[in-house]
Amino acid sequence: MDFDQTMRQHDLHLTAGAAAVASSDRVVSSATVHDYWQLMKPRVMSLAIFTALVGIVAAPGTLHPVLALTAILCIAVGAGASGALNMWYDADIDAKMGRTRTRPVPRGRVAPGEALGFGVVLSAFSVLILGLMVSWPAAALLAFTIFFYAVVYTMWLKRLTPQNIVIGGAAGAFPPMIGWAAVTGTVSVESIVLFLIIFFWTPPHFWALALYKSEEFARAGIPMLPVVAGEETTRRQIWFYSWVMALTGLLPAGVGLGGPLYLLVSVVTGAAFLLLAWRVLRDTDLESARKLFAFSILYLLLLFAVLLAEPAVGIAAFAPLHGGWV
C-alpha cells in the first residue's frame, strides 16, 4: 500500500474522529502532543513532583542540584507513565463518567495500544535513568510505585473492592519516600511519616469526591464506598480517616522534620479539616463534601509547603522524639 492510499484511508478515520488507522501494513496515529501530555495526568504529576521535592529537601545529606533535578524528572515521568497505563486499562470505564470521558483514549484521540506502549516505555526509561544516574534504591521504589498503581490498584483493586483507594492510595504516597531515598539511599522513619500523611489523606479526599460523584461511579460499575456501602457509611469512614490523617499530620514535628511553624500550621489546618469532615458527617447535602474535597487539596499543599519553607527561612525543626532508637 503506497503512502497516498494509506493517507486516504487515514483521512476517513480522521473525519470520523478515530485515533489511529490500522492499514494492512502500518498504523498511523492522529494524536497531538497535547493528547500524550494529557495521558500523563499532569495534575497528578504535579503533586508527585511537589511531594518528591519535599522528600529531597527534607532528607539529611546533600544531592547535587543536577542530580536532584534528574530525580524529580524521573519521578514525574514515572508518575506520568502510571497515568498512561491507568488510562489504557480503564478506557472502558472512563468513557462512562463525565469527569473522565474526555480523556484521550475514550475520546478516540489515542489508541489503547499507543497508550500502553507510551506508558511502558516511559516507565522503563524513568526507572533506568533514576537508577543509573541517581540511586538504585530510589529507582526500585519508583518501579514498585508504578507497578502498585498500574497493576495492584488499576487492574486489581479498583474494580474489586470499596477499599480500592485506601490500599491503592499508597501509590500516590510514595513520591516523597522516593525523593528521600534519592538523597539517602534508604528508607527511614521520617520518610515513612511523609508517606503516611499522604496515605491517610487519600481516603477522606477521594471519598469526599465519591460522595458527590457516586452516580457516575455506579454507572461505570466501580465499587466505590458510597456505591457499595451507602452515603452514611462513607461519611462515617471520612470522619474516622480524617482523625487519623490529622493526627498523622502532626508527626513530622515529632520526628525532626518540622519546627514550630509546621506544628502551628498542621494543628490549625488539621482542625479545619476535622470541622469540614464533621459537617460532612452531620449534613446530608453534598455541598459539605465538595468543600471538604477542595480543602483537602489545600491541606496537603500547605503541610508540604511548610516543610519546604521552614529550612528556607531558617526555622529549625524540633529534635526528634525517637532519639537514637531508629
Place this chain on the structure above:
Amino acid sequence: MSVAEHDHETGLARDEDAQHDRALFLKRRRSRSIAIALALAGLVILFYVVTLVKLGPEVLNRPM
C-alpha cells in the same frame, strides 16, 4: 441540479475534507516528531551534564 452535477459537487466537498484532514494529520505528525526530537535532545544534554557532575571537576584537571 442534475444528479451528475450533485455528485460532482459532493465529490469536490469530499476532496476538500480529505485535503483538510490530510493537512491536519501532517501537522500533528510534524508536532509529534518535533516533541520526540526535543525529548531526545534533552536526554543527550542530561546524560552529558550528569556525566560531568558524576566525574566532578577533576575531569578537567587529569594528567594527560
